[in-house]
Amino acid sequence: MWNSINPEILARLPRSAVNGSPNEVHPSLSVPKAEWNECFEKLEKYRSYLDDWDGQGKFLGKPATAIESEIVDSALALAKALERIGVSAPHGTYPGLTGSVSFDWLFENGDSIEFDFVDPETADVFFLAQGSDIERLTLTEAISTI
């Protein structure tokens, strides 16, 4: 799973130096620094998120959608692949109300990068830069290149 990652996306992700600090390509990662284990642990926790995991179903009639294990598997696989190649851990990892899972990186200048796993084989990648239109790329296993 995720044996190859679109190089256009990969080139834009922040990297960790040996001592854990951001490299010169992305010198302005926002603090506090995150750890990959935190991301992995949160993703594992989301396997237990059934319908109405946030409690809005009973009275408001708007339950959050259960998170399927296949989506967690997919996000975990990509997260571990990114860790192996030296990408910095994301700042945030969170469940989606529609059954997705996401993680993102924040930069001190307000820019951010977000991965949103909408199904087991697809991640929407959003690049948000201050003063620019939001850029969206889709990462799929089928069309990813080495």
Place this chain on the structure above:
Amino acid sequence: MKDEAEPVSPDERVVRLIWREFLRPGEIVPIQPVAFKPRANEPEGISVFRLECMKDPTEALAVMVPAKRGGYAIAVLAVAELLALGLSVKPAKIDEVPGHALIPELSIAAVQATDANWKAVRIALAQLGSKNLIPPADGNS
């Protein structure tokens, strides 16, 4: 208190309930934009509550199951600021809490069709909501 049958006026404020996992404690903007993303079952827009129709903001928590109420932060937003973003607030009465309303522009259909466009709006809402935020009673984690 204002009658919830009255139209929403620009000088009102609304409450948005924010699940604790959509918060980044310690950040300048603690609310994550995803907190304003519609659910699969929100064809008519996301829910807010008119502050002027309630005794206090915490009254909105009554729509949640009791075990989850302490996990919600409460963001207070000015209707005028929502209007400035091109959004609107429409009354949508429910039995449990007075002042329930919807932001119809943020429906699941609209967002699925052009999500990248709406992401900028959600970022703006997160910034506005973060200015007046009551943290969850049970903490942030």
